[in-house]
Amino acid sequence: MNKPANISAEPKVNSPARRDFLRMSAFTGGGLVLAYLGAGDSALAQISKPAALPSSTDFVPHALIRIGSDGTVTLVSKQPEIGQGIKTSLPMVIAEELEVNWKDVRIIQGDLNPAYGSQGAGGSTSTPTNYNEFHRLGATARTMLVSAAAQTWNVPASECHAADSAVHHAASQRKLTYAALAAKAATLPVPDAKDVKLKDPAQFKLLGTRIGGVDNPAIVTGKPLFGIDVKLPGMLYAVYEKCPVFGGKVLSANLEHIKAQPGVKDAFVIEGTDNLRGLMPGVAIIAETTWAAFSARKLLEVKWDEGKGANASWADFTAQAKKLATQPGTTSLRKDGDVAAALGKAARTVEAAYSYPFISHASMEPQNCTAAYNTQDSSLEIWAPTQLPESGQALVADVLAMPKEKIKLHITRSGGGFGRRLSSDFIVEAAAIAKRVNAPVKLTWSREDDMRHDHFRAGGFHFLRGGLDDKGKLTAWHNHFVSFGNKVMRDGKSQLQAGSGASLSGDEFPGRWLENCLLEQTLMESHIPMGPWRAPGSNVFAWVFHSFIDELAHAAGRDPMEFRLDILGDKEIMPGTGERGQPYHVGRMRRVLQEVALKADWGKKKFPRGQGQGIAFHFSHRGYIAEVAEVTVSKQGELKVDRVVVVTDIGSQIVNLSGAEHQVQGSVLDGISTLMYPELDIQRGRVVQGNFNEYPLLRIKDSYTKIEAHFLKTDFPVTGLGEPAFPPLAPAVCNAIFAATGKRVRQLPLTHTDLSWS
Structure with a gap:
């Protein structure tokens, strides 16, 4: 697909050199062993000699591929499968380049092995970490099989092509299966990278299609997997x-x-x-x-x-946060311009306080x-x-x-x-x-163990002020973020370190877009273990920022979508600053925002009182996502999320369309659930809730939301989708609630807000 206007591609990742990526490292029988370099590794992974092969005709690229004498292609999935579908999608990349029929493929889970390189699964990193290298590995193995067939027939390799687990010679209408070629391929040298041609994406047969999860049959029949x-x-x-x-x-x-x-x-x-x-x-x-x-x-x-933690309570934390909000923050995350002066000159100022509790991961398997x-x-x-x-x-x-x-x-x-x-x-x-x-x-662990001894998503309090000029343009932004940390020893000294998800980057939207911006933070010691929770930080920051932006848009009398486009501006890329800063592609975000508005008929529908639309976007884990939610709120305050439209830009290729759709749908439903129900109360240093009767989640009977997932293809590296579609859901729904009822949601979960109207 051609590059969209006003969107610049990220720098191309150089392909690893032949000696840094693949080499002949061992022979066993007729099996070929190829070493695999994981993305980010600085040196060639050390590969040990494989176990004895069942047949001397097997073709065995050590780390990931085995083609058996019966034609079965066994691919190893090295990343952990946690429901994100990576056990299916990453082997698809190898299978695409290898030109094997998916029905011939068997996937097995790889154990922890230094030969595989990095094996973590988190932060939507599995796909971007492995995508390019998996293409190269599959293509290299295919190239060797084609060479083996060409030498067997004594014809140029250029006259041969691979398809459907075999190599074909069109001129003579001859064909050799991969199983028949393995022994010959094992005797060939690994080709130089320049001699390995990756497939043209326009010729992909497997990638971009809908493939069911390889574990699905075992899951629905109760086979042991977990x-x-x-x-x-x-x-x-x-x-x-x-x-x-x-x-x-x-x-x-x-x-x-x-x-x-x-x-x-x-x-x-x-x-x-x-x-x-x-x-x-x-x-x-x-x-x-x-x-x-x-x-x-x-x-x-x-x-x-x-x-020391025996006296901790959520009530005390809340009172403490309100007191701290009246004082300067202990850490300045971003300080641009003169916020106090800009707020003093503003034609209108808006103030609001947002808060959210500690919550548990509550995975079904304790x-x-x-x-x-x-x-x-x-x-x-x-x-x-x-x-x-x-x-x-x-x-x-x-x-x-x-x-x-x-x-x-x-x-x-x-x-x-x-x-x-x-x-x-x-x-x-x-x-x-x-x-x-x-x-x-x-x-x-019991369910109570799992809930009360989790590594929780950190709670937090945001005290915000925004200024607007007489034309309704955002001129100043101040956020005092009060959250939680714990003492750690550094260089022999005890320091308070922010918990996971309790650390705000100064680059967060709309910080670096404004001339006058003050982001400051104060930490409270919690004695509570905190850990990454789906889309860490982004899962709550998106709700706070895009809810408050919506408040500012309405105060300015402007359309919320146009107000956001105005803040984004037309600069192609916003550079990152600081140690964790990363570039922000404004063109990509503008496009997904405009596209979601188009798909959802934003601003074109006339909703009766009690119904409304809300919009939000967020850049999270390398993904650019925008969402529109449509809701109905009864006079009694009962919420129904009728429809959610999601537009994503996660690069040039959707690997498994079925898996991608499921990730978006799952993110939306998880987002609705997290918005509506879960919270943990802390009393005398203890988590009060212990099971789902006290900690409800969205049930199947309530998950009837219409979800539309749209994927834009752009000329950018392929990235993951486990996290990015989650953050914009909560602000989109809360902004729709305001459109329907005139009521703002500034505290999570929704059970704290009376949504009834008359």
Whole structure:
């Protein structure tokens, strides 16, 4: 597709040199081994010799591909699958270039292996990290197969082409399958990068089509796939009781009474570490069944040293934030122009305070991990639903003082992640327990464990002021952000560090667009563990900023979409500033905003009272997304989201159209759910809510929103979609609520706002 007007492509990523990407590294039978360089790696990944092949005719590019003598193509998915569809979409990239029939493809999950390069899944990074390299790998293997066929027939390779898992010679109408060519291909040198031609995207047959998830049949039939499904011979079952106050330690426990319970094999105290995201102190109970372990836990009596966090409460945090808002921020994130003077000269000023609570990830599969310690060689084997297996291995090695090489980690499918499984606390708990038990041990968290010992999305408070001139143009913006942090040691000194999602970049829209902008931050110590939550930071910042921008637009008497276009301006790229700054392509955002307005008939419909449209956009995790929501609010205040139109720009290619649509639809529904229901109250240092009866989420019967997903193709690198479509949903809906009722939503969740009208 031609590059749209006013949009400049990002710099092209140079293809890795032949010696840095692929090389002949080992032969076994007739199998060919190619080393794989993961994106971002500075040197060639060290590849060990593969296990013996089942047949000397197999074609085995070591890290990712095996073509069997029966024609089956086995592709390894190296990234963790957490529901984002990467186990299907990334192998599609290799299959496209390899010219194999998808029905011949079998996908297997790769375990943690340094040969694969980076194996994390988070931040919508899996696709952009691997996309170009996977194309190159598939194309290189295809080139070698074509060369093998050409040499077999004694014809020029240029007269041959690959298609449908075979190489064809049109002139003689001959064909050789890949299975028949593997042994010959294994004897050929790896071609130079200049001799490997990638397919023209216009010729893609697989990419951009709808392909069902490779695990779907197993999921709907209940086959074991997830961490919680792991079962090993002789396995025992564990639960782990931690202090209800974060950071608390065990003083004493009735261990002998617990050991005497039916089915219980052992019970012991683990001292843990002082790190809120490391190994928390607690009491482990080991039993013959999960039921026996859970039953004994009900009889457990622990005396705790609750520590410094015992007095924390959400009510106190809220009062503290309001007081801090009257004082200058402790950190200046951006200071351009003279905001005070600009606000003083403004024809109109608008002030508002927005707040949101701590919330849990609440993945359907609670945290769990299976571990087996081998006393003979002091090694550890782990099965975990993790998003960051390398960090899990590193944490276990650090806490248990073990060499990483002695820790083997199997990656299972995760029943939801949303950032929670980027943390490895549940992994190190299982490992520490297994080291004390002479058997494989499965640790299973209860739902209450999962909710009360999460690494939470940080709560926050934003105190905003905006100034407008006499023409309705935004001239000043002030945001005092009060959020949460915890003490860490740096250079021998204790410092307050912002929690994940509690750190605001000075580059956030509309900061760098305005001559007069003051962004400042104040942190409150929380003693509460915080971690990445789907679209960290963006998931709440988009709601705050685009809700307040909507307030300013209406105060100015201007159309909210045109008001946003005016702020964006017509500059092609806004450069990033600061350590975390990144360029912002204004042309891309303008286009998705204009396109969503077109698709949703923005401003063309006349809605009766109680119905309305709202609009928002956000740049998140390299994706440019705009959304329009249409809602109905009854006089009694009952909200129904009728329709959401989403336009995305995530680059030049949608890999799996089915998967992309599902990610957008899932983001919208997750966004509606998060807007409407979840919040955690904190009293006496404890999370009050423990299960879904106290922490409701959107139910199937309520998820009847019409969702329209539109994808723009642009000449930019391909990026991910797990995060970007989530942030604009909440402000789009809240702005639609205002259009329908005249009521502003400034506190999450929606249950705090009376939406009734007359």
